Amino acid sequence: MRQVIYTILENTPLTADVYRMRLRGDTSAIVAPGQFINLQIGGLYLRRPVSVCDWDGDGLVIIYKVVGKGTEALSRMAPGEALDSLSGLGNGYDLACAGENPVLIGGGVGVPPLYGLAKRLVAQGRAVTVCLGFNTTDEIFYEDEFRALGCDVRVSTVDGSYGAKGFVTGILPEHPSHYYACGPEPMLKAVFKALPCPGQLSFEARMGCGFGACMGCTCETVTSYKRICRDGPVMRKEELIWNA
Amino acid sequence: MERLKVNLLGIKLDNPVIPASGTFGYGQEFAALYDINILGTFSFKGTTLRPRLGNPLPRIAEAPAGMLNAVGLQNPGVDRVISEELPALARVFHKPMMANVSGFSIEEYAETCRRLDACEQVGWLEVNISCPNVHHGGMSFGTDPAMAAAVTRAVKAVTTKPVIMKLSPNVTDIASIARACADAGADGVSLINTLMGMRIDLKTRRPVIANVTGGLSGPAVFPVALRMVYQVARAVDIPVIGMGGVSSAEDVIEMMLAGATAVEVGAANLVDPFACKRIIEALPEVMDRYGIDNISDIIGGAS
Numbered sequence: 001m002r003q004v005i006y007t008i009l010e011n012t013p014l015t016a017d018v019y020r021m022r023l024r025g026d027t028s029a030i031v032a033p034g035q036f037i038n039l040q041i042g043g044l045y046l047r048r049p050v051s052v053c054d055w056d057g058d059g060l061v062i063i064y065k066v067v068g069k070g071t072e073a074l075s076r077m078a079p080g081e082a083l084d085s086l087s088g089l090g091n092g093y094d095l096a097c098a099g100e101n102p103v104l105i106g107g108g109v110g111v112p113p114l115y116g117l118a119k120r121l122v123a124q125g126r127a128v129t130v131c132l133g134f135n136t137t138d139e140i141f142y143e144d145e146f147r148a149l150g151c152d153v154r155v156s157t158v159d160g161s162y163g164a165k166g167f168v169t170g171i172l173p174e175h176p177s178h179y180y181a182c183g184p185e186p187m188l189k190a191v192f193k194a195l196p197c198p199g200q201l202s203f204e205a206r207m208g209c210g211f212g213a214c215m216g217c218t219c220e221t222v223t224s225y226k227r228i229c230r231d232g233p234v235m236r237k238e239e240l241i242w243n244a
Numbered sequence: 245m246e247r248l249k250v251n252l253l254g255i256k257l258d259n260p261v262i263p264a265s266g267t268f269g270y271g272q273e274f275a276a277l278y279d280i281n282i283l284g285t286f287s288f289k290g291t292t293l294r295p296r297l298g299n300p301l302p303r304i305a306e307a308p309a310g311m312l313n314a315v316g317l318q319n320p321g322v323d324r325v326i327s328e329e330l331p332a333l334a335r336v337f338h339k340p341m342m343a344n345v346s347g348f349s350i351e352e353y354a355e356t357c358r359r360l361d362a363c364e365q366v367g368w369l370e371v372n373i374s375c376p377n378v379h380h381g382g383m384s385f386g387t388d389p390a391m392a393a394a395v396t397r398a399v400k401a402v403t404t405k406p407v408i409m410k411l412s413p414n415v416t417d418i419a420s421i422a423r424a425c426a427d428a429g430a431d432g433v434s435l436i437n438t439l440m441g442m443r444i445d446l447k448t449r450r451p452v453i454a455n456v457t458g459g460l461s462g463p464a465v466f467p468v469a470l471r472m473v474y475q476v477a478r479a480v481d482i483p484v485i486g487m488g489g490v491s492s493a494e495d496v497i498e499m500m501l502a503g504a505t506a507v508e509v510g511a512a513n514l515v516d517p518f519a520c521k522r523i524i525e526a527l528p529e530v531m532d533r534y535g536i537d538n539i540s541d542i543i544g545g546a547s
Contacts, residue, residue: 001277
């Protein structure tokens, strides 16, 4: 973890309430896709955790949905403004166990961290399938970006207005080597039940500190209590108590 | 630096700044960020006789100039704290530490303290009779003078280390609780724990925190905490540790003027992991600005 003051380069809407923000600054603390940064936003006491979509040596990209006061204030920030951030938080996804043909499964605003993951898996020569689930056409983002990486991209919408009708579990490939999932908990549970192969799932929580000090986001796993912010947000399928 | 030193119940602190229990874990997360030996000491995560998972999620909510938490005393239990956390901590922290203890019965408080009494690393026992987030325990011991006195006596009977009773602000007259603890043999008191609060999500119309209520901390509570420290310091003649929303060197000075011998910093550590380091480094300059030579001179100096 490192405290970094990022400079906003871009803050633009991708849909009605989903924004992409490009930040310039030190990314040396970010070591794996699926990690997050914790942002200090004016007028609020607690920092707000946002997953890293992609990063390089000069900066990073976050994609966030306006859901409350914090993200609303974030959406009003302009290029040139500074963002105090704790960078490189959480464990992130483990790329080593991807196998030949991993599948990346994202629901709604759970999609962003999968982009940085897809980019790195493709660079390693894996055949990557990406399954994206949204509620409706207007909410879709990053379909083209994943395709540009060379992934096999499949999209589902709950209302059937684009791609396959229904949930993302309806468009999963038959025999993936491994899965990586990020999205709302009902989606994660459905994926957990649907796919027999090993996988990694990323969780969301209301956090106090974001770096493991306050025990504000602890969950129970088969081996121990884990802090979603520090020991997660990515958990291995075998760790989850959903089997019981 | 000599001018920052204070004496807390017979042990010299290099400075009066102490991270508060529950905001500093068992030190490791912060030791990875800076040398935590710069601290006066720190109060480790509230520890109970048996391991506790704590409350369901969500445990945290935003508040104006502060936060609510209902962690519910998650901790690995005193035996694992002694066998795992303390040896790990010994590698990164070389000063006496404050052991924070909670319980659900008088016997449990006493037994946990008895086990920690055997640990050389422990300089003080801070006995939490004020946790608002657990049922049938915690705060119920700190809202009744007779119960507070009973816990104090039971703990004092099993330890030779200084005993600091951590008081709840969720009472009508905190000075009377402090007096009951002092009369029962407490060596010091620390205050305030969090103020009981609540938030409701407008979309779901349900409490944000799964436990329904949580403890309010952060700058929002600072004036309340300061007032209580002032009142308690005048009501007892044992040392008082002040805490509640302290976020700056100025806040530390203000707490000490109100009567605090040392000052704990809580929620600030969570939003700024370098908060204590920043405060300690700022103290000399702030003392210069207000004409303070030695920080121990100002304890209770507000007239």
